[in-house]
Amino acid sequence: MGRGVKELLSDFGHDLPHHPPSPTATAVPGPFTHATSWRGPRRAGAGWAASRPPVRQYRMTSDQVGLYWPLTTATPMAATGAPMGVDVLNGSTFYVDPHGWIQDDQIPVTNPNIFIFGKPGRGKSAWVKAFCNRMFAFGYQALILGDPKDEYELLCRHFGVEPFAIGPGMPARLNPLDPGPLAAGWNKLTRAERDHKSGLIFGRWLVLLRSLIGCQTIGDHRVPVGPTEEQILKAVLDTLTRHDTDSRELRPIVLPQVWAVLNNPSSELIDATRFPDRWRFLEETRLLRDAVAQLTTGALAGIFDAPTSITIDWQAPIQSMSLSRLAGLGDQATGMALACLSSWGSAMREGGGHRINIRDEAWKQLRLGPDAVASFDQDLRLSRAHGDIEIAVSHKPSDYQSAGHAGTQAQQIAKDLLHLADIKVLYGQDADVADDLDHLLDLRPLARDAITGWAMHRTGRALICVGPHTHKVHLALHPDLELPLTHTNHNLAPS
Ligand SMILES: Nc1ncnc2c1ncn2[C@@H]1O[C@H](COP(=O)(O)OP(=O)(O)OP(=O)(O)O)[C@@H](O)[C@H]1O
Ligand SMILES: [Mg+2]
Structure with a gap:
């Protein structure tokens, strides 16, 4: 780079006069600094923010803070x-x-x-x-x-992800009485494990059956599901799964099977539920049987009364019915x-x-x-x-x-x-x-x-x-x- 006039003259001992630097006002930082708008900086490529940027930090004593931000x-x-x-x-x-x-x-x-x-x-x-x-x-x-x-x-x-469409005439079937992964490897479980898991599975089935039956109405009254009905349902589930006598697997069951067993009770079921004879069993359970029949022939027929036909992809971010x-x-x-x-x-x-x-x-x-x-x-x-x-x-x-x-x-x-x-x-x-x-x-x-x-x-x-x-x-x-x-x-x- 060439030397300027100033440098050349200075070789011969002359200094050019120069303007003293103008005293620039040094900016005194105030307590409030500029924060980016919550919409993001206004320039190409910068844009919308999901939330406001992190708040600015100020240092002051705690008695001063109350003055600047009395309510935050x-x-x-x-x-x-x-x-x-x-x-x-x-x-x-x-x-x-x-x-x-x-x-x-x-x-x-x-x-x-x-x-x-x-x-x-x-x-x-x-x-x-x-x-x-x-x-x-x-x-x-x-x-x-x-x-x-x-x-x-x-x-x-x-x-x-394609959601599952559930409704009349659709191919998807969902069995609410599916034991699910809890029943996997049933034959390898110890007696205590089987008891614990069957308690969980049966508990869920019973509470669901109670809710599906109990929500049906006769006039202004709901179908009663008291202790007797619960004992009958429990005995039916035992009959169907045979989990007490057969340790090889927990049989999956579907709603129509519950109805079929109630409608055509075996002598063991009648004994287990302490009815004197078949006639009394059928007479006393008429309402319960009709309510269960509603689940398989009513509005939801063909949707929740067959083995589950859909497979959940556990790797997908979202699944929906x-x-x-x-x-x-x-x-x-x-x-x-x-x-x-x-x-x-x-x-x-x-x-x-x-x-x-x-x-x-x-x-x-x-x-x-x-x-x-x-x-x-x-x-x-x-x-x-x-x-x-x-x-x-x-x-x-x-x-x-x-x-x-x-x-x-x-x-x-x-x-x-x-x-x-x-x-x-x-x-x-x-x-x-x-x-x-x-x-x-x-x-x-x-x-x-x-x-x-x-x-x-x-x-x-x-x-x-x-x-x-x-x-x-x-x-x-x-x-x-x-x-x-x-x-x-x-x-x-x-x-
Ligand atoms: N935070 C938000 N900003 C702007 N629009 C919103 C916001 N939240 C919801 N909306 C809009 O408001 C509308 C109603 O929202 P949404 O369906 O979530 O209401 P909802 O409370 O679930 O109603 P419903 O009880 O009927 O199911 C939608 O069109 C949605 O896009
Ligand atoms: Mg909504």
């Missing part, structure tokens, strides 16, 4: 799991990590289950879909145990199908891995009656033994109570059921449901106002209860990827 609190949760929106109280990303929370002593959560409540159309199912989508990255798999509106089909197809074809048969048929799938799904568990079991529109099943609530309760407990995340979606907490009259055992079960989920996502509700929420979930007035006010003002706003702590969280969906997959308002759009 820090999020005590670690940034692990699915980012599920913005905690509006402090602007930070709210992460949902049920399994991580259980292991963290600071977070008062002892089970990974999530119950979601909210008025229709507030975004409950969208939350579930976004949660699954964001948990798949951590190796989780989702099983939709009944999709009454076929709304999970888009999500399934997005991941290259579409039930919209049952819609024409009424809410009760859909509720019964959900009960069958819920029970079946809790037994179909093999291998390790983390699974998310989803029971959307669970209220349809719970409305079937006290036995259906008990069956739902048992399914959740059974799945919980595997550490799966159970998600149940309903409109309001009292859905879980409506099955029983005040003060009955069903109401107590329904109340206890709410304690099976330490995580609750509460979407907007009308004021008249607020009392329910207060009463059942012990919410404080601020939380109650958030649900009936703040959460009602925009879709995607929810109060997330993590144990006794509540967080106001706004979930943003990706406009191109997630919104189209969660869109359920097609029918409401003007044509």
